[in-house]
Amino acid sequence: MDIYEEIGNSLLEGDAEKTDGLVRKALGKLYPAEMILERGLMGGIKKMEEKFQSMSMFVPDALLAARALNIGLESLRPYLKQKNGYKCTAILGTVEGDYHDIGKNLVRIYVSTLEIKVIDLGVDVSKEEFVHAIRKHNAQILLLSALLTTTIKEMELVIRELEKEGLRDQVSVFVGGLPVTKDFAQSIGADYYTRDALALRDFLGKNLDRLLK
Numbered sequence: 001m002d003i004y005e006e007i008g009n010s011l012l013e014g015d016a017e018k019t020d021g022l023v024r025k026a027l028g029k030l031y032p033a034e035m036i037l038e039r040g041l042m043g044g045i046k047k048m049e050e051k052f053q054s055m056s057m058f059v060p061d062a063l064l065a066a067r068a069l070n071i072g073l074e075s076l077r078p079y080l081k082q083k084n085g086y087k088c089t090a091i092l093g094t095v096e097g098d099y100h101d102i103g104k105n106l107v108r109i110y111v112s113t114l115e116i117k118v119i120d121l122g123v124d125v126s127k128e129e130f131v132h133a134i135r136k137h138n139a140q141i142l143l144l145s146a147l148l149t150t151t152i153k154e155m156e157l158v159i160r161e162l163e164k165e166g167l168r169d170q171v172s173v174f175v176g177g178l179p180v181t182k183d184f185a186q187s188i189g190a191d192y193y194t195r196d197a198l199a200l201r202d203f204l205g206k207n208l209d210r211l212l213k
Helices: 003-012 016-028 033-053 059-079 102-111 127-137 153-164 182-188 197-211
Strands: 088-094 116-120 141-145 172-176
Touching: 003 016, 003 033, 003 059, 016 033, 016 059, 033 059, 033 102, 033 197, 059 102, 088 102, 088 127, 102 116, 102 141, 102 197, 116 127, 127 141, 127 153, 141 153, 141 197, 153 172, 153 182, 172 182, 172 197
Parallel strands: 088 116, 088 141, 141 172
Antiparallel strands: none
């Protein structure tokens, strides 16, 4: 078992101290930070998603995994490559009624490696808070996250609020999260859907200039 797999497994077990220790160990041995994130922490999250979908993992275990992820990310963050200057601002948050931040935190880390300033509003964010942040920061991208099937409907309410406030044409709306699908994204009028944080980063890395035209 390599160290990336060890990191992923410790995250899956919800062992925050062990996860953080393994991340630090990998950094000390000069493993690339991007690979620690992608193959280690992200690898553990992908396994967690599979367990969630098969109903072999439940919310309490997912919360422990989230804590392990957050602690591991904090140790890793200073080593991830950051670009100087920003081309645009993105507003990020988990929709109202949803307190899960696993996917959102990965999005923040990945997108922050691009020329994008990320304003993270956290979890349980109302449609009014999203609109206020877009207006305040003159944002061009909105990143909406949800983990529960009962909260994904809030994504559509955010989009309707943007239309009501005359801001819809200003932002490209991305939606994602475990229960979100491409068909759902299209049905609510979102601009883009990506399956995970890595896919989102890759898409933005290739298409950011086109989106900002």
